Amino acid sequence: MPDFRDDDRDPRDDQNDERPRRGNFRRDEDDYEEDVYSRRGYTSRNGRGGGGDRSTYLVQAILCTLFCCMPLGVVAIVYAAMASGKFSSGDYRGGRQNAESAKQWCWASLLLGIGVVLIYVAAIIFAGVDPDNR
Amino acid sequence: MRLSVSVAAVALLFSLAALFPPEGTSFFPKCVLHSATGLHCPGCGCARCLHALAHGEFRQAAAFNPLVLLVIPFLVYVGLRMLQNAVAHRQKQVLPARAGWVVLVVVLLFFVLRNLPWPPFTYLAPHRL
Numbered sequence: 288m289p290d291f292r293d294d295d296r297d298p299r300d301d302q303n304d305e306r307p308r309r310g311n312f313r314r315d316e317d318d319y320e321e322d323v324y325s326r327r328g329y330t331s332r333n334g335r336g337g338g339g340d341r342s343t344y345l346v347q348a349i350l351c352t353l354f355c356c357m358p359l360g361v362v363a364i365v366y367a368a369m370a371s372g373k374f375s376s377g378d379y380r381g382g383r384q385n386a387e388s389a390k391q392w393c394w395a396s397l398l399l400g401i402g403v404v405l406i407y408v409a410a411i412i413f414a415g416v417d418p419d420n421r
Numbered sequence: 422m423r424l425s426v427s428v429a430a431v432a433l434l435f436s437l438a439a440l441f442p443p444e445g446t447s448f449f450p451k452c453v454l455h456s457a458t459g460l461h462c463p464g465c466g467c468a469r470c471l472h473a474l475a476h477g478e479f480r481q482a483a484a485f486n487p488l489v490l491l492v493i494p495f496l497v498y499v500g501l502r503m504l505q506n507a508v509a510h511r512q513k514q515v516l517p518a519r520a521g522w523v524v525l526v527v528v529l530l531f532f533v534l535r536n537l538p539w540p541p542f543t544y545l546a547p548h549r550l
Contacts, residue, residue: 341514345521346499352528353464353489357454364528368521375518403453 341382343370344389351393355400363392463488463532466547485547488531 345367352360370385454462466485473482474490483490502515535545 343521345516345524346496349492349524353467353492357462357464361528364521364525368525371516371518371521
């Protein structure tokens, strides 16, 4: 959407940089933070940290632990628990990072569980492993 | 959106466990940890548990995996809280902050307890009534 309010701007005046800039420019304070969680959309918007996305992936971690692969799922639960603790104490960035870690461990658990199933099925089909040795 | 994907996946698993005949068939994979070490992981018996649930046998389901039985109302509760959030257009925290740690402790405790060979704890291991 073209911004017609800028039609009267004189480029020579941009040296002062006193007009508020619209758009996705990084603010000066953002230059000191290197990770994505300090950019727009993640900083405080309505007084509560983080634009409201407080998902901790705890439920997914529980499901992964019980149904896919237990060791990796437990790691996901640990990260999800840390995330919820950090969210409640106001550390939004740490909470988001932990939630992302929980999500990654959930995926790892899922993939490992599926991989194990595939290897098991392959072993039955190709190596004649006895499936009734429970 | 992400949570609905996992809900859909669980619903799929449940229907698979329910539709197919008892887990004596070779369709379901055996738990690797169990085959290798003989231990029961916290999820051991979940397929048999869901199968028993689908056939209405609650006591048998509890005998296979009580943790999965408890997780189901927990999931329902979380789902209702998320629904509440969505309906009211707010972002209240769905679970209390310490809930994650409680879950972790319960899962690990369950894992340890169900592998103890003494009578009160053997009821936590998958067994047929």
